[in-house]
Amino acid sequence: MQEAKETSVKISVEGLNAWFNTNQVLKDISMDIAEKRITAIIGPSGCGKSTFVRCLNRMHEVVPKARVTGRVLLDGEDIYSADVDPVDIRRRVGMVFQKPNPFPTMSVYDNVAAGLRLMGVRDRARLDRVVKKSLEMSALWDEVKGELNKSGASLSGGQQQRLCIARALAVEPEVILMDEPCSALDPIATAKIEDLIAELKKDYTVIIVTHNMQQAARVSDYTAFFFLGELIEYEATRELFESPADKRTEDYITGRFG
Amino acid sequence: MNSVQLKRKILNKVLDFLAAFSVVIALAPLISILYTVVMEGLPAINLAFLTQLPGPVGEEGGGFGNAIQGSFIVVGIASLIGLPIGILSGVYLAEYGNNRFGRMVSFTADVLTGVPSIITGIFAYILIVMRFGGFSALAGGVALATMMIPVIVRTTEESMRLVPDEIREASLALGIPPWKTSLRIVLSTAQFGIITGALLTIARVSGETAPLLFTAFSNRFYFDGVMNPVATLPVMIYTYALSPFEDWHTQAWGGALVLVSAILVLSIGVRFAAGRKYSGGM
Ligand SMILES: Nc1ncnc2c1ncn2[C@@H]1O[C@H](COP(=O)(O)OP(=O)(O)OP(=O)(O)O)[C@@H](O)[C@H]1O
Numbered sequence: 126m127q128e129a130k131e132t133s134v135k136i137s138v139e140g141l142n143a144w145f146n147t148n149q150v151l152k153d154i155s156m157d158i159a160e161k162r163i164t165a166i167i168g169p170s171g172c173g174k175s176t177f178v179r180c181l182n183r184m185h186e187v188v189p190k191a192r193v194t195g196r197v198l199l200d201g202e203d204i205y206s207a208d209v210d211p212v213d214i215r216r217r218v219g220m221v222f223q224k225p226n227p228f229p230t231m232s233v234y235d236n237v238a239a240g241l242r243l244m245g246v247r248d249r250a251r252l253d254r255v256v257k258k259s260l261e262m263s264a265l266w267d268e269v270k271g272e273l274n275k276s277g278a279s280l281s282g283g284q285q286q287r288l289c290i291a292r293a294l295a296v297e298p299e300v301i302l303m304d305e306p307c308s309a310l311d312p313i314a315t316a317k318i319e320d321l322i323a324e325l326k327k328d329y330t331v332i333i334v335t336h337n338m339q340q341a342a343r344v345s346d347y348t349a350f351f352f353l354g355e356l357i358e359y360e361a362t363r364e365l366f367e368s369p370a371d372k373r374t375e376d377y378i379t380g381r382f383g
Numbered sequence: 384m385n386s387v388q389l390k391r392k393i394l395n396k397v398l399d400f401l402a403a404f405s406v407v408i409a410l411a412p413l414i415s416i417l418y419t420v421v422m423e424g425l426p427a428i429n430l431a432f433l434t435q436l437p438g439p440v441g442e443e444g445g446g447f448g449n450a451i452q453g454s455f456i457v458v459g460i461a462s463l464i465g466l467p468i469g470i471l472s473g474v475y476l477a478e479y480g481n482n483r484f485g486r487m488v489s490f491t492a493d494v495l496t497g498v499p500s501i502i503t504g505i506f507a508y509i510l511i512v513m514r515f516g517g518f519s520a521l522a523g524g525v526a527l528a529t530m531m532i533p534v535i536v537r538t539t540e541e542s543m544r545l546v547p548d549e550i551r552e553a554s555l556a557l558g559i560p561p562w563k564t565s566l567r568i569v570l571s572t573a574q575f576g577i578i579t580g581a582l583l584t585i586a587r588v589s590g591e592t593a594p595l596l597f598t599a600f601s602n603r604f605y606f607d608g609v610m611n612p613v614a615t616l617p618v619m620i621y622t623y624a625l626s627p628f629e630d631w632h633t634q635a636w637g638g639a640l641v642l643v644s645a646i647l648v649l650s651i652g653v654r655f656a657a658g659r660k661y662s663g664g665m
């Protein structure tokens with residue numbers, strides 16, 4: 126946590142609990158997330174990584190009977206306080222899902238432009254510019270530039286995921302949550318996305334869930350290890366991987382379980 | 384070849400034959416209707432028939448121009464009333480109707496789908512004709528809209544429910560408000576199912592006669608405002624077919640051919656809409 130103090134805190138999570146119906150999947154999580162840094166979330170399947178990131182943009186409550194308690198401060202303001210509109214939070218905290226989910230009836234172009242259009246942007250030149258820039262950032266531009274009008278659903282799985290990344294970038298959020306963005310990608314596309322993530326750090330706060338230890342080590346500044354709904358260890362990435370303090374962290378990163 | 388294999392082979396052949404035979408039985412009436420309508424109707428079709436007013440009784444010539452125009456207008460009024468109400472209700476049921484009220488509305492729509500068309504005619508008669516003191520295009524439109532709404536509600540609801548939750552989440556996570564997510568993203572994803580349902584329903588009500596008999600009624604002249612009676616193809620066919628005049632019978636067949644062709648065009652439109660995988664517009 127030493128290095129976290131050099132930069133300002135973008136998100137501060139305080140005593141966060143989350144439930145699906147009566148099943149508590151996050152237990153008293155507290156952590157500060159550094160601005161314009163990359164924070165990786167690792168942990169075995171089912172430990173609550175996706176649930177955690179979904180609590181950071183109020184997407185958890187979209188699931189029927191899902192419930193959250195605790196505080197999540199975005200720039201010092203509690204996103205769960207009664208007068209906050211989740212729509213505003215989701216604009217500021219964008220998200221890329223574990224499974225690619227492009228809008229199937231829309232073209233590549235319309236997918237990327239969807240967020241801005243539905244916020245009322247009509248200026249075609251601006252939309253063109255944002256679509257191109259977002260697709261370039263997500264390393265998809267070269268593959269689709271000639272066929273922006275073809276269906277988003279007709280792309281390959283990996284291309285769809287990059288399309289979803291471009292769609293999230295197009296609305297220019299402050300924080301980007303990525304839930305295993307590379308799980309559907311080949312090594313080349315994965316490398317492109319990792320480059321993108323490194324690039325994003327200049328302007329955005331990035332939180333990335335990953336199952337890939339090398340990836341966490343390569344791209345992130347900080348790493349948090351989750352286990353059975355609890356935050357076990359949260360350190361500068363280097364430290365966590367080189368000298369984990371907790372036995373469970375060590376077992377996990379050395380591949381002894383999970 | 385042993386006897387078991389032989390038995391299977393024979394059974395296969397017999398079933399193949401029965402299946403093919405059933406298809407012929409099922410299609411025969413349809414083909415026979417189409418054949419008769421075309422053969423009997425074609426002699427009546429010419430430019431005058433499609434554009435002119437009906438001639439005076441006992442005189443040759445004249446056409447169904449007013450009925451063709453009237454059918455478009457009445458079905459148009461029905462669509463203007465029925466589509467927005469039906470689609471919005473369907474959206475509501477699919478997105479917010481997972482409660483007792485929603486399930487009750489769904490069930491009511493199912494029951495209404497089975498209401499005989501003559502009853503919806505009586506409904507429109509009481510609602511519009513009695514209140515405004517006369518038959519009218521509006522009353523006809525309301526009668527047909529009443530038939531359309533429950534079907535549109537249910538097809539919209541079903542199509543919207545088929546849209547996976549991931550699509551809703553993708554939209555919400557972009558900071559698109561829930562109502563816009565329903566109306567712009569989910570609805571657009573479900574559009575082909577809804578368009579298909581709408582076209583089939585429009586095709587179905589275009590052929591309805593009973594609810595129009597005492598709502599839109601009929602008229603020997605062209606459309607003259609929504610509060611006046613108007614001629615429509617089904618009612619005109621009905622009237623002409625029951626008349627004692629030979630040339631009116633021919634014209635009734637001509638009207639039937641026009642009506643069947645219009646419905647066929649709509650059905651082909653359905654195939655086209657359903658076959659298209661994607662549209663660029665939002
Ligand atoms: N929609 C849901 N309804 C009910 N329970 C759920 C739902 N989604 C997840 N859970 C439960 O919550 C727990 C945490 O799930 P979560 O998806 O956050 O795990 P994860 O760490 O992201 O796993 P993975 O690495 O497999 O993606 C799991 O035990 C799961 O059973």
Ligand SMILES: [Mg+2]
Nearest residue numbers: 174175223304
């Ligand atoms: Mg997950």
